[in-house]
Amino acid sequence: MPSRPAEAESARRRGLLMEQEKSGLTQTEFCQRRGVSLHAFRSWKYRPAPLKPRAVSPSKPHLVPVRLLAGTDVALELGIRGGRTIRVRPGFDEVTLQRLVLALESSLC
Numbered sequence: 001m002p003s004r005p006a007e008a009e010s011a012r013r014r015g016l017l018m019e020q021e022k023s024g025l026t027q028t029e030f031c032q033r034r035g036v037s038l039h040a041f042r043s044w045k046y047r048p049a050p051l052k053p054r055a056v057s058p059s060k061p062h063l064v065p066v067r068l069l070a071g072t073d074v075a076l077e078l079g080i081r082g083g084r085t086i087r088v089r090p091g092f093d094e095v096t097l098q099r100l101v102l103a104l105e106s107s108l109c
Contacts, residue, residue: 013044 020030020041027045031038078086084104088097 016041017045 016034016036020027023030025033027041028038030036031041076088076090076092078088078101086097086100086104
């Protein structure tokens with residue numbers, strides 16, 4: 001049994017969506033018979049469920065040690081979620097890079 005009002009409402013909406021599918025009625029007919037707004041019903045049905053935020057620990061960045069070859073001018077590339085790539089040259093500031101990665105990771109949650 002849901003413990004919070006929002007969970008109870010979410011369960012009620014899922015129940016109505018399943019009931020309509022099994023009823024054989026159109027969405028319009030079902031909503032009229034149940035006294036439910038067609039607009040609200042369709043927003044429940046077609047709006048994707050919100051993503052749950054993921055906890056990000058600023059003290060634990062997801063970085064791995066990297067050893068750069070002496071004398072190379074090739075950029076280091078970091079692939080992160082969302083298809084983004086960060087390119088840095090030798091001699092980069094590690095603290096700034098860590099802060100950048102954390103900021104990007106938390107914005108992709």
